[in-house]
Amino acid sequence: MTDRILITGATGHLGSRLAQRAAEAGWSVVGTYLRAAGPTADERVDIRDAAAVRELVRRVRPQVVVHTAAGRDDWRVIADGAAHVAAAAAAQGSRLVHVSTDAVFSGREVDYDESAPPDPLYRYGAAKAAAETAVAAVDPGAAVVRTSLILGHGRGQHETLTRDLIAGRVQGALFTDMIRKPVHVDDLADALLELAVNDYRGVLNVAGPEAISRYDLGVLVARREGLDADRVPAAAIADSGLRMAADVRLSTDRAVAILSTRLRGVHQFMAG
Template sequence: MARAAAAGWDAVGTYVSAACATATVRLDIRDRDAVRRVVAAVRPDAIVHAAAGRDRNDWAATADGAAHVALAAAGVRLVHVSSDAVFSGRLGEYGEDAVPDPVYAYGAAKAAAETAVRAVDPSAAVVRTSLILGDGNGAHEILTRDLIAGRVRGALFTDEIRKPVHVDDLADALLELAAGDYAGVLNVAGADAVSRYDLGVLVARRDGLDETAIPAGSLAALGLARPADLRLRTGRARALLSVRLRGATEFVRSGRG
């Protein structure tokens, strides 16, 4: 919402539980009729759908909700935010043409959401992204600080590879796509492939915390059934978009991630 306002958009944000300065219209996307009413009332030129269930097993919000938004958006430019979680990680690198093969509930719901959006509106842009960081407020940043402080139990895995993106870069890409006509899947992620553990180390160093206090772990050693190596190929996005998709090594070390 902040990036939209800075770019000159007259943006309207929705919320489901608590209103805030950037989200003033209540909307539960699990309610198909409510989605239609809000879209009809706002009459937007474009919709950026970034919502998902608060519970990662919330199929009704993540999958059904995306279908409701796509149906209500008929005739309106739609940009749908998806995830690298639609993949198993067995291939390592994934281009836009890769077929989803999720291995856990959230990934399955996001894959179903993609299918619904593309079936209802073939002209929509479906943006697959990765870990999102944002000046200390990203989920991975918060988890890193909590692990170091001992507020939560767990570990950051050395063999869980992602391509983190800065929230400003992702937001600018979504807005650029909202103003354009790109149709289909587009990978929008950062330039660097790093492990969750190494990303935690970068965050700790930026925040002046003890990086040696970060518990390290291995998906393979624990036998966890979740994707290990999810590297999204971003050559198409780099050629298409004017926004520069920075790598975590750059934006975290610079203090802007």
């Protein structure tokens, strides 16, 4: 019997690619959506509705649930939704892999390993930190994957933003002092599938090995796509008056040690 994997948010950049990689690896994939079905998502569910999530998981009976769904401005989706998914997975006895983010950190410490407690600066990071707490409380055996900027296949948020800034479709700039460790969506997806079948418990940082500024990353995106890199607008957080996390670097020593998936550096995957 083929193992079944339930992927929440399977129309998103990560969720859709994870569903494709899982199907290629032989999983029976069930993907969820909220607004519109897609090739990788055929089950509608609103994760703010605990009963609906519980009923879906009971009906699908997945061996693994990977929670990639998130709503940037909705606490109930991010925090409450994660709790609902965790509770439903635990009730079914499904392995849970929960996707979190480096936005749970302020950047005050710069380098963060798995033991670092969240200290978010803004609402999205606070909601993701609350989601981590809920998942750990409901299912201590779950894997909680903190990641960073996700790129790949032209669909990453930063890739889209760079194109829009160059074309003048949006106003703004990419910060020269906002540092992250980007990861390719395929590498992250493969790491999540590894965690789906092992017994890792707790937080694991899964990001790329290279730190780079949002501005320099935008330049790489522009060059890869044949756009004028000189048109990438630059700014500094320090001059913007915004309260944002500047330099946040996830330590990935543990992931490198326990995963067979190779986490490529941004210059490598952007070149190829």
